Amino acid sequence: xxxxxxxxxxxSKIPRPPVSLLEFAGKLxxxxxxxxxxxxxxxxxxxxxxxxxxxGIKERIRIASKLGVEKILIGHLETNSITELKNRIxxxxxxxxxxxxxxxxxxxxQAEPAFIIATAASLICQKKIGTELVxxxxxxxxxxx
Amino acid sequence: MKKFDQxxxxxxxxxxxxxxxxxxxxxxxxxSARIAEKLGFKAIFAAGYATSASNLAMPDRGxxxxxxxxxxxxxxxxxxxxxxxxxxDTGYGDLDNIxxxxxxxxxxxxxxxxxxxxxxxxxxxHMAGKSVETADVLAEKISAVSExxxxxxxxxSRTDARAVYGLEDAINRSRQYLAAGADLIFIEAPQSIDxxxxxxxxxxxTPLMANMIEGGATPMLTSEELCDLGFKIxxxxxxxxxxxxxxxxxxxxNLKEEGTAIRQENKMITFERFNNFIGxxxxxQREQQYAPKKMEKILQDLNIKEDL
Numbered sequence: 052x053x054x055x056x057x058x059x060x061x062x063s064k065i066p067r068p069p070v071s072l073l074e075f076a077g078k079l080x081x082x083x084x085x086x087x088x089x090x091x092x093x094x095x096x097x098x099x100x101x102x103x104x105x106x107g108i109k110e111r112i113r114i115a116s117k118l119g120v121e122k123i124l125i126g127h128l129e130t131n132s133i134t135e136l137k138n139r140i141x142x143x144x145x146x147x148x149x150x151x152x153x154x155x156x157x158x159x160x161q162a163e164p165a166f167i168i169a170t171a172a173s174l175i176c177q178k179k180i181g182t183e184l185v186x187x188x189x190x191x192x193x194x195x196x
Numbered sequence: 197m198k199k200f201d202q203x204x205x206x207x208x209x210x211x212x213x214x215x216x217x218x219x220x221x222x223x224x225x226x227x228s229a230r231i232a233e234k235l236g237f238k239a240i241f242a243a244g245y246a247t248s249a250s251n252l253a254m255p256d257r258g259x260x261x262x263x264x265x266x267x268x269x270x271x272x273x274x275x276x277x278x279x280x281x282x283x284x285d286t287g288y289g290d291l292d293n294i295x296x297x298x299x300x301x302x303x304x305x306x307x308x309x310x311x312x313x314x315x316x317x318x319x320x321x322h323m324a325g326k327s328v329e330t331a332d333v334l335a336e337k338i339s340a341v342s343e344x345x346x347x348x349x350x351x352x353s354r355t356d357a358r359a360v361y362g363l364e365d366a367i368n369r370s371r372q373y374l375a376a377g378a379d380l381i382f383i384e385a386p387q388s389i390d391x392x393x394x395x396x397x398x399x400x401x402t403p404l405m406a407n408m409i410e411g412g413a414t415p416m417l418t419s420e421e422l423c424d425l426g427f428k429i430x431x432x433x434x435x436x437x438x439x440x441x442x443x444x445x446x447x448x449x450n451l452k453e454e455g456t457a458i459r460q461e462n463k464m465i466t467f468e469r470f471n472n473f474i475g476x477x478x479x480x481q482r483e484q485q486y487a488p489k490k491m492e493k494i495l496q497d498l499n500i501k502e503d504l
Contacts, residue, residue, distance in 0.1 A: 072495060073495065
């Protein structure tokens, strides 16, 4: 289960501002306490790099760790921020989300994170296939007419 | 150990305890399940007759599909802290479907499921016009899921052959299902106390379930009487659905006639009592438990100042 730290309702393309650190801690603790099965892992997604910077990411990772949430995903990265992130934080145990079109999957791969969740690439691919399918169906319809 | 595993163990132990019967009410919805839990019921059943009625307003004729049934069970499980057992009908398809059905019920935290040998789409076990597959069909399904993820997730075999081929055939089928790996046995719709006794005599070491349906084919006995006969589980599949329907019909008739429900208030729970019952205080307390003020200490321990 991925829980992001944006103010609700969260946005995919341009992230909303993050919740405060206290709210962040409360949400993580409530989620941890609410887990009822060992088959679910809680992943916290930090979406506010443009608001709280790398130092904010470090703070939130420390809070998450203190609350027993070890799986971290960082989202809403851009080409400029990925280099600085890689230089200042070990990404060996951290995942990166390719959730916008400002950064490519290959750029994230170069940072050698623990894992990548490429939602933006999936959406683009899905849209492309859908568009092609609709075009083809329209062609067939036209041929019939 | 997490909650689901504990509840499965609890159910497993209960149905294997001598001289004890587990009384399960079929809950048409989460609210009913919560009421049953508060009144001391030790397990809940999510089943087709009540779900078809509460979700679709339709009869139990195999119309409520896998996703409807699974979702109903999940809602009930999430509402209570007692084991919930599920009616998985025929398992919804071939062997791959059955495996998927079992995996899904395990994942949502059910204590177990029953799988039956009727032909799909199938009616309620006490309705006329039933037909059953050959015994090999269900035996194969049970074999296919005997290697489930959680050993304490129990599989009950259900046969509807009594109404079609008689009690002897139903007993023989149940023997085959037991050999295939069923943990619990349910022979649907025995027609007399003697038949209930016969079933109990044939399976002395396997937990048996009896189905007490108002107006059904089986004589209505109390839980204690069924326990004395050797049954370990009794299920009441229709009582709440019939009671809800009756109460709704009575109240709405009156409301339509009088234009107000004020004279029916003596038949309702009060605003305050309902809010207490439904857990409003607990939700409010939980909100406080995770409120920013309570989280300050965590930040203090980490020497982090809240300045956002």
